[in-house]
Amino acid sequence: MNLPLPGTTDDRVVGVLLGSACGDALGVPYEFGPRLAEDRVPEMAGGGLGPYEPGEYSDDTQMAVCIARALRDHGDPVSAEALRRTADAFLRWANDGASDIGNQTAWVMRRSGHALGRPEVAKVMERAAADRFADGVPSAGNGSLMRTGPLALAYPDDPRGLAVAADRYSRLTHGDPLASEACVLWCEGIRYAVAHADLSGVRAGLDLLPRDRRGVWAAWLDEAEERPPHAFSPNGFVVRALQAAWSAVVRGDFTTALRAAVRAGDDTDTVAAIAGALLGARWGASAIPREYLDAVHGWPGYRADGLSELALGVAGRRAGKR
Template sequence: MQPVRIPDRKQIAAKAKGAFVGLAVGDALGATTEFMTPEEIKLQYDVHKQMIGKGWLYLKAGQVTDDTEMSMCIGRAIQKSRGWNLTAVADEFADWVKGRPVDVGATCARGIRNYILHQTLEAKPSRWSAGNGALMRMLPVALYTLGNENFLAQYVVEQAHLTHNNPLSDAACIFFGRLLHEIMMGAEFGHLLAQTKGFVNEHPDFCYDPYPGKSSAYVVDTVQTVFHFLFSTDNFEDCLIGTVNQGGDADTTGALVGMLAGAFYGIEGIPKRWLKRLDSRVYSEVDALSEYLVNHSPALLPLRNKTEIT
């Protein structure tokens, strides 16, 4: 049997940084074109590819939205608790909302308000909670559970159900986590594509080929958009530009495709002009959180000094 090479801890940490910074970059770039149509984007920008802020939220260049901010909340909760603690996650969300963030989705706001008022840690199942608010923030859970799919599935759904309790949302959260795990452990493009095709066969709602061309806040549209641009491009820049020029919920599709492409192509694959524009405080925090989450992932401890298995 040929030895199967796995990344060492330093390489894994680098991929984690690429994922978290990529998420923030995608969020900041996509926020400009959120709620616009492709036709409106073309008329105003021709091709939107500069991190200029503005958009419907009137952001500063490099400023992020709820996608990155809620992801950082989960990362902070894990760090402060030194492990997974759903109440700590809910507390971070509550503090974040009380701080009047620049943007918060209606379903997220409702779930967090229920926690503040009633200490509710699980929203009621609802067909109307198939938005992408749970999917957009699951990155820290995936990093912390790297190497343990059971914990991934448990924790990623627990954080989802704080605000979004829907089987489509759950399925997307779990699979994106698994896909990220595959990338972090060095999976090649063809393997990722095969895994995604298997997921789509199991969950045909998410079929993205042919691409339906929708990019709304509905989790199905989001997943289809991310898969289409992830697998039809071969570099981070083209992947993200194609995604955010689709408009719709562009900060979230941008964040998610930035997360996956950032892990796959690495921090070095992200254009420097975007890295320089990204809010420096956000960059510093997501960099530190990504390293912490990987270094404290319980399942990765045996890999500390191991570089290959047979």
């Protein structure tokens, strides 16, 4: 397995996608189960809600891969072509590769499936999500937050550009502004951690939100730092998912924090995938246990090496050079 040198920026670039995938696979066996005892060590045992093999990741990483491949191949993430490619990839995945899919995302996929392959597919998808929210259907699930980590790799020096992209990619399936705001905060946390090996970017991201939303989110982050991850269950709601992930992230190194995210219970694979992206950005792929890297795999055939190359491709980098 070829990974970048420990402590390099590339180590942290690769850590974003690998950290998320490993968190996803670690959480799969416990999805929608009860809180785990503090002395229990989560394992990549497979099973869960589907016929997952040990180490196999689920829809969280599958959708992140769809985004990452589009970003790798298009210079402007918010171009019509990049968004079209992503929307098409989501639909093809939903039809052929999805091992699991959330209710909100599944509904949007059904409503926009007729536009597969058409230039307007991203607009159709976004409109369906917006209409669902406008109709009063709760639309602030964690399904956009779980997948947006790769966007941070495409904007290494442009937090405001990243905020625009995080909002656009969230709105493809989630019309509630809460989902977009969560993606903005988390993506900026990932971007900053990759650049500086520091977690303070999540709070710095508050300045990227509308002025009247900053205090609300600051209070939610405060609460997450004061309470354990399991206090934010059920965590299918995007705010609770972010709080559970942040509560875990600030409590230790990569492995300690990732296991804490899984122990919180409920939507374990998603919370751990969200936490894993930020933890990987902070600590790097070199901090991920070797047994996780050896086991992790999933649709459409990636293992750790392939995910590493994909992350570096999004960032436009070559392993070990920086």
